[in-house]
Amino acid sequence: MRASRLVNLLLLLQNRGRMTARQLAEELEVSARTVYRDVEALAAAGIPLYGEAGHAGGYRLVDGYRTRLTGLTADEAQAAFLAALPGTAAELGLGEALATAQLKLRAALPAELREHAGRIQERFLLDAPGWYGDADETPHLAAVAAAVWGRRAVVLRYRRWRAPEEIERRVEPYGLVLKAGRWYLVAGGPSGTRTYRVDQIIELGEQREEFAVPGGFGLAAYWQGYLADFRARLHTGEALVRLTPEGARRLGVAPAEGGWTRARVPIESVDHAHGEFLRLGAEVEVLEPAELRDRIAGTVRALAARYDG
Template sequence: MRASRLVSLLLLLQNRGRMSAARLAAELGVTPRTVYRDVEALAAAGVPIYAEGGPAGGYQLMDGYRTRLTGLTEDEAGSLFLTGLPQPAAELGLGAQVAAAELKLMAALPTPYRDASVRIRQRFHLDAPGWYREADPVPQLLAAAEALWQDQVVEVRYRRWSPTPGVVTRRLHPLGLVLKAGVWYLVAGPRPRTYRVGNIEELRALDEHFTRPAGFDLADFWRVHVERYEDNEDGETALVRLSAAGIAALPDILGPRAARLAERTLEPADGEGRQRAKIPLESVPHAAAGLLRLGADAQVLAPAELVAHMGKTIRAMARLYPCGEDG
């Protein structure tokens, strides 16, 4: 562990130049005292490292010194696909490997390419979750990832919303993990389907392995799945009763996909000028959050779990805003 940390410290100074002990400690996840000891160890090993005092001081390498100790470990190489995605990497337990892999790649690049890489990193950043939306709690993500690496059969207790809401038990063959708009999904066989990782209540790896389907391509599967999901009226849906204003607001409030599905499923207007339609149901809390933004322009009719959730939330809100005699 210390040898790996010494290499990381060396590469940090090589890639970024002068750094204070506090900054190095933060990058390496250790205390400044540990950094002092590591610097002494590098100097004793012949690395031309020195310190400069003052507010802008810190440790740095002699000009022109470069190390070639940049070989990637197996774990670091396997984590390369998550470079630039620190939060997902951390959720998968790969944060340290990603950081080390990035350092080693930077150190191995010729100077012009390394400078270009730094410029890109300074100017572009990918933030996966949507606005005002916290990432799903995914306590089973690490267990799912471990089974995925090992091609291991798992047994899960999964909370689903339709066709019959409740918790079901499934034996699955993990084929891939996908991060979509801040939400993790598990793609699993034997017949490939998708499962929201946040809805997995329990996951147990079995003492049994499976053979991945020949020719299975995760990216291709996901692309087809998304296309079918967005065009499928038979997926998980909620039945709502909408005013004309509610229908017009759907693209902005619930997104283009919900608006397209609602438009295709609109029923004739009733006596109050409202129309029934279906909208996608990713989960009860997620659907309720969007529908509440429509206010009185939307009335949920089904499923019962969503109706109950809406009623409970609205009653709680009413207690916060009691109406007066004229209300």
């Protein structure tokens, strides 16, 4: 356990530069006292690192020092190759860089681990987009990624669903998220941090001014909060329904024994629920709200009349 932590501490300093004992302790999920002991152990082992005192102090490696990529387990080597998405890298203009990086990683691995990594690429393929619908066209993705990487503000002309349908806004790109095959830009702007679909960007103008990401901002934490808020806003209503055993199974409701199951289920809106419940056909009867029941009954009568004809 400690050996793994020492390697992680070394790699953190190598990848991030100067870090305080408190920052290292948070990353490694240990106490600052443990970090002090680990730093002493690394120094005693000949690792050229040193500490700087003061407000801007911390630990860092001697300039130019790099550790070799050794010590990977079979699972770690497999995960490194499994995590690589060739299609995604190509969209970001990094397809060639990914291929080169994988070659270098493979060359640095012992023969046994090279074999494990090769089997991963032969037997597993990650394809992020969903089945239905063509992939979104994102002609501005590479430019957005460059702005994110360079921490440079951009002016985007953007298409949205509410009026005004086209807006122009200066934003500071914090990060990119790929969700179910669709790219989203997380950026700061006049109204705070917002999320933009990259395929809805009509035009992108780069500005040369650099910006700093607000302290405490984390892309993963923001995205989790965004998803939680989206789900909370998504289901704002409720419907009372009767379900057959098959209908209960398809809606993920615990079925009652020996017959129909009454359940209250969240709905986004009457319009949305109308289409969703029609998919279940005779496996569901909507009891409430009355507006939704009447809508479905009207649709069923229209269908019956059409097929009777």
